Amino acid sequence: MTYDRLVCANCAAPVNEGRCPVCRASRARLQQQEEQQGLFVGLSPAMLVALLVVLLATLALLAHQTV
Template identity: 40%
Template sequence: MSCEDLICARCSNPVVEGRCPTCRIARSQMHRHGPSLPPALVLAILVALLFVALVLQRVY
């Protein structure tokens, strides 16, 4: 479900428009996500782990 599908009970407008305080609060709660890492950072971590694994394989 997204806020595009919701109608505000207070102002009777789509929540996505955010015309009243209730709409704006509901819209911000719908779009709140947990902390996430940027894809470039995840890729950099994976490359670093691969490099470490290759170095360790050569040592042992």
């Protein structure tokens, strides 16, 4: 989840503006979580499937050339 769409329950402002201490704490926590996420977290499922197909095709091509 990204913090650019969250609304603070304390001050009713967007969390990404950081108007109150609750907003700033939530924004810092979410930024820390985004930094800890892995390499493939931003890819869509379709992109992951496409990468898998390319990988399998490459492996099949390499296997065919060695025979």
